[in-house]
Amino acid sequence: MADIAAVFHWPPQSMDPMSPEELARWWAKARARSAPPDMSEG
Secondary structure, eight states: OHHHHHHHHOOOOHHHSSSSHHHHHHHHHHHHHHOOOOTOOO
């Protein structure tokens, strides 16, 4: 949840009603957004 909150600036209370599956989807989106760009392409 901390990754989601840090990336999307959501308070923890906004994630309380989310199911584990929904949290997992948002976590994957947060991880993709915060990942450094792939420098091997170019």
